[in-house]
Amino acid sequence: xxxxxxxxxxxxxxxxxxxxxxxxxxxxxxxxxxxxxxxxxxxxxxxxxxxxxxxxxxxxxxxxxxxxxxxxxxxxxxxxxxxxxxxxxxxxxxxxxxxxxxxxxxxxxxxxxxxxxxxxxxxxxxxxxxxxxxxxxxxxxxxxxxxxxxxxxxxxxxxxxxxxxxxxxxxxxxxxxxxxxxxxxxxxxxxxxxxxxxxxxxxxxxxxxxxxxxxxxxxxxxxxxxxxxxxxxxxxxxxxxxxxxxxxxxxxxxxxxxxxxxxxxxxxxxxxxxxxxxxxxxxxxxxxxxxxxxxxxxxxxxxxxxxxxxxxxxxxxxxxxxxxxxxxxxxxxxxxxxxxxxxxxxxxxxxxxxxxxxxxxxxxxxxxxxxxxxxxxxxxxxxxxxxxxxxxxxxxxxxxxxxxxxxxxxxxxxxxxxxxxxxxxxxxxxxxxxxxxxxxxxxxxxxxxxxxxxxxxxxxxxxxxxxxxxxxxxxxxxxxxxxxxxxxxxxxxxxxxxxxxxxxxxxxxxxxxxxxxxxxxxxxxxxxxxxxxxxxxxxxxxxxxxxxxxxxxxxxxxxxxxxxxxxxxxxxxxxxxxxxxxxxxxxxxxxxxxxxxxxxxxxxxxxxxxxxxxxxxxxxxxxx
Numbered sequence: 002x003x004x005x006x007x008x009x010x011x012x013x014x015x016x017x018x019x020x021x022x023x024x025x026x027x028x029x030x031x032x033x034x035x036x037x038x039x040x041x042x043x044x045x046x047x048x049x050x051x052x053x054x055x056x057x058x059x060x061x062x063x064x065x066x067x068x069x070x071x072x073x074x075x076x077x078x079x080x081x082x083x084x085x086x087x088x089x090x091x092x093x094x095x096x097x098x099x100x101x102x103x104x105x106x107x108x109x110x111x112x113x114x115x116x117x118x119x120x121x122x123x124x125x126x127x128x129x130x131x132x133x134x135x136x137x138x139x140x141x142x143x144x145x146x147x148x149x150x151x152x153x154x155x156x157x158x159x160x161x162x163x164x165x166x167x168x169x170x171x172x173x174x175x176x177x178x179x180x181x182x183x184x185x186x187x188x189x190x191x192x193x194x195x196x197x198x199x200x201x202x203x204x205x206x207x208x209x210x211x212x213x214x215x216x217x218x219x220x221x222x223x224x225x226x227x228x229x230x231x232x233x234x235x236x237x238x239x240x241x242x243x244x245x246x247x248x249x250x251x252x253x254x255x256x257x258x259x260x261x262x263x264x265x266x267x268x269x270x271x272x273x274x275x276x277x278x279x280x281x282x283x284x285x286x287x288x289x290x291x292x293x294x295x296x297x298x299x300x301x302x303x304x305x306x307x308x309x310x311x312x313x314x315x316x317x318x319x320x321x322x323x324x325x326x327x328x329x330x331x332x333x334x335x336x337x338x339x340x341x342x343x344x345x346x347x348x349x350x351x352x353x354x355x356x357x358x359x360x361x362x363x364x365x366x367x368x369x370x371x372x373x374x375x376x377x378x379x380x381x382x383x384x385x386x387x388x389x390x391x392x393x394x395x396x397x398x399x400x401x402x403x404x405x406x407x408x409x410x411x412x413x414x415x416x417x418x419x420x421x422x423x424x425x426x427x428x429x430x431x432x433x434x435x436x437x438x439x440x441x442x443x444x445x446x447x448x449x450x451x452x453x454x455x456x457x458x459x460x461x462x463x464x465x466x467x468x469x470x471x472x473x474x475x476x477x478x479x480x481x482x483x484x485x486x487x488x489x490x491x492x493x494x495x496x497x498x499x500x501x502x503x504x505x506x507x508x509x510x511x512x513x514x515x516x517x518x519x520x521x522x523x524x525x526x527x528x529x530x531x532x533x534x535x536x537x538x539x540x541x542x543x544x545x546x547x548x549x550x551x552x553x554x555x556x557x558x559x560x561x562x563x564x565x566x567x568x569x570x571x572x573x574x575x576x577x578x579x580x581x582x583x584x585x586x587x588x589x590x591x592x593x594x595x596x597x598x599x600x601x602x603x604x605x606x607x608x609x610x611x612x613x614x615x616x617x618x619x620x621x622x623x624x625x
Contacts, residue, residue, distance in 0.1 A: 046184040052145045052152055053179055053186065057193055059140035060133065064171050064195045067132040072199060075103050075358035076120035078128040087111030091295040094118070096338050096359040106210055108361040109336070115370075119210065122164055122203060130160035133171060151180040164200045171195070198284075198345050202356035205282045206343045209267070210360065212279045219288075219339055219362045220369030222261065227333060230257040231300075232308065233367060234330040240608060241523045241569035242489060243327045244502055245308040247300060254335070255292040262290040262339055287342040296337040303331075304500030309489065335364040386418035389432035393455075394462040395420075397427045397443055400513065400583055404428075405445050405467050411457070413439035433457040443467060449497075449512045468512035471586035473624075475507050477520065478595040479573050484522065488574070490594070491519040509592070513583040518622055520596050521615075522573030528603055571611045572601045575618025589624030596620050 045053055070078050081104050084094040090109045094116075095102040107117045120128075134157040142152045155176035163170040173191045213219055227233060231250050237243060264275045267286040279286075300308060310329035339362055344355040363370040397405045404427025409420045413436035423429040440452045441463055448467040455463045477484045488503040494516050501509055575596050597618050602608040 045186045045188070046181075048181045048184045049150075049179045049186045052142065052150050052181070053177065053188060055142065055145065056140060056152075056154075056177060057191065060137065060171065060173065060191060060193050061195055063133050063136040064129070064169060064193060065197075066136075067129045068169060068195070068197050068199050070132070071125050071129060072202065072354055072356045073101060073103070075106060076125050076203060076356075077104055078132050080104055081118050084110060086295065089113065089297070091297045091336060092338065092361050093295070096294065096340065098340060098357075098359070103340070103357065103359055105338070106358045106360055107214070108359075109363055119207070122200070125199075125203070126162040126164055129164075129169070130162045130171075133157075133162075133173065134160050137173065137175065149181060151178075153178045164203070166200045166204075167196065167198065169195045169197045169199060198354045199356070202284060202343045202345065202354060205284045205286070206341065206356050206358060208279055208282050209286055209341055209343065210358070212277070213360060214372055217369045217372055218277050219262075219360070220364060222265070223258065223335060223362055223364055224367065224369060226257050226261050227254065227335060227364065227367065230254050231333065232329060232331055233333070236326055236328045239327045239569070240312050240528070241571070242312060242521075243310045243329060244489075246505070247303055247306050247308055250300070250308070251298045252292075254298065255296065255337075258337060259290050259292050262288050282343075284343050284345050287344070289340040289342065290337060294338050297334070298336075299334040301332050304498075304502075305506070307500065307502045307506075309500065309502070332366050333364065334366065335362075337362055385413055385416045385434045385436070389418070389434050391433045391435050391457045392430065392460045393433045393441075393457055395423065395429040395431075395441060395443075396462065396464045397423050397429075397445070397467060398464065399448070399467055399469055405443075405448065407443040407445035407448070407465075407467065410442045410444075411436070411439055412442055412452070417442070441465060468514070469583065469586075470510045470512050471583075472508055472510050473586065473592045474590065475501060475503070475509055476591050476593050477503055477522070478593060479522065479598050481595060484573075486522065486524060487569070488520060488522045490521075491517075493517045493519070511581055511586060511592075513581055513586065515578070515580050517576060517578050518594065518620055519576040520574040520594055520620060521571060522596065522599075523569050524572040524601055525568060526570035526572070526601050526603065526608075527568065528570060528605060528608060570602050570608050571599065571615065573597065573599045574615055575620045576615075577620035577622055579620075579622045585624040591625045593623050593625050594620055595623075 067078060074080065080102060081094065086093045090111050090113055092105065092108045092110075094108060094110075095104050097103075104118050106119045107115070109115055137157060138154055140154070142150065145152060153176075155178075157173060157175040159174045161172040171193045173193075174189060175191070177188045177191070179186050179188075230253050232243075232245055261275075265277055265288040266273075266275060267277050267279050267282050302308075308329075308331055310327050312327045338359050340357055340359045342355050342357040344353055395409050397407045397409075399405055404425065405423070406425060406427065407423050409423060409429050409431075411418050411420055411433050413434065418434055420433060421429055421431050435457050437456045437458060438454060439457060441455045443451045443453070443465045445467060448469055451465055451467050453463060453465050455461075475490065477488055477490070485504045490501045490503055490509075492499045492509055492511065494514050499509055499511075501507070573596055599611045599614055599618075600607065602611055
């Protein structure tokens with residue numbers, strides 16, 4: 002019995018302990034639920050709460066403004082340092098889009114260095130945090146001051162921003178002290194979560210950029226556009242030159258680039274040419290270009306503003322061909338910007354959000370640029386130009402001894418170093434790099450460029466004489482009668498050749514010197530050349546074992562030349578060596594060139610005769 006009583010007493014004591022523990026757990030839980038609101042709200046009194054809610058609303062608005070700036074400026078609030086472009090490479094480091102500067106993610110600097118400036122998500126978070134810190138003290142609490150509130154904000158201590166898919170979280174650490182009557186609150190940490198597609202849009206924009214850098218899909222399509230809308234290479238049956246106006250070619254090319262760029266899409270719409278499939282991009286992507294944006298178009302060979310290709314087969318001694326053809330091959334460098342806009346169909350807090358950034362599209366020598374590692378490229382200055390230690394005086398004058406204000410540079414071993422500009426007295430004293438048999442180069446508006454051989458191994462002085470250029474009107478005549486039909490006129494001097502396509506061009510810039518003047522006059526003709534078939538035979542290795550020992554046999558095939566109609570043929574002109582005096586250039590208004598008439602040919606043989614007569618024809622060149 003005692004044993005049973007002892008056992009029963011121990012069991013009752015254990016039950017009591019469990020009851021006490023249960024009561025404590027229930028009490029703790031109750032206290033948690035009762036105090037949870039005041040803990041989560043930092044025990045903010047109800048009278049103070051409206052002012053603090055206004056502060057959080059101000060913080061949210063600042064965040065939305067910063068997000069909008071990031072999206073509109075390619076992920077930047079504070080723009081990178083501006084870098085201007087050049088005549089060779091028209092891009093600066095920013096694209097001006099509707100008055101809004103947007104940093105290029107990829108561009109080519111004015112000195113032909115490839116660069117990129119792609120912000121990371123961490124960069125955007127840091128810039129957004131700095132932006133909010135700079136704006137937070139500008140919150141307007143005037144309505145609460147009128148109600149008797151006392152509100153003070155300390156300088157922000159730290160801001161942590163997290164950009165995620167669908168939202169941006171801001172955690173700001175700063176003391177906000179709010180007093181209303183006998184109630185007050187001091188809040189140190191503040192959290193705002195803003196709904197925004199910034200993170201998703203940036204991720205898609207980065208995928209579009211990476212795809213362009215790896216596959217150069219914009220450049221590949223630019224090559225197609227170039228070959229469709231500009232003369233690149235080919236052959237045409239003709240006995241007169243083919244002439245294109247370069248400005249008209251560039252205008253057509255710009256319009257085609259603008260239209261074809263906006264037609265690009267990343268949506269899967271089948272095997273359409275304008276579809277650019279990019280994995281992982283669910284948002285809408287728009288590609289934009291404008292002919293009003295900075296762009297660059299260059300083509301060689303060219304004669305001034307014209308592309309000219311001369312015929313083969315009508316020259317003296319080539320009559321055996323029996324036909325004429327014009328081969329042409331032009332090489333282009335094309336540079337233009339493309340603005341990429343990534344946006345979502347679903348509207349956010351502020352409507353449809355758009356993240357945009359520009360890229361430069363570059364074709365070199367008719368081909369896409371090479372995709373290079375451009376993350377750590379620095380401006381490169383030729384080593385020669387870093388060691389300017391020879392003092393040289395450069396004196397620039399024209400033929401009459403008048404000082405010329407010119408830009409002076411120095412060329413040596415393929416490098417060119419800019420030195421400076423002469424004073425109003427035509428004198429420049431500066432340090433040059435040391436070089437044997439380099440060239441002092443002087444350039445000035447209205448004068449021919451001058452390259453003067455000069456060694457800079459020791460100090461000295463060099464006088465440079467520049468020849469003034471005069472713009473003269475050209476009037477062609479045939480047998481003394483003014484002619485305003487089609488012609489091509491060449492002015493060839495020892496260092497340069499100028500070409501004018503007459504009558505579209507009637508002006509030429511000339512300086513004193515020796516020129517060979519050539520005039521080719523073309524008029525309507527009707528030369529019919531029938532189709533011909535000629536047999537051509539070549540030696541080829543014999544088939545079978547005999548071919549292994551070098552034995553050959555003849556194999557013949559037919560060459561078919563289609564019939565052609567020559568509607569424009571050489572029917573006048575000639576050439577003359579002529580020394581142009583500056584006195585004639587200064588006083589005369591018109592340069593008259595009189596040539597002899599040639600018969601309009603109606604057979605290929607007579608066309609050949611005209612080219613033989615052309616070589617014998619002289620010209621009467623005179624200034625009036």
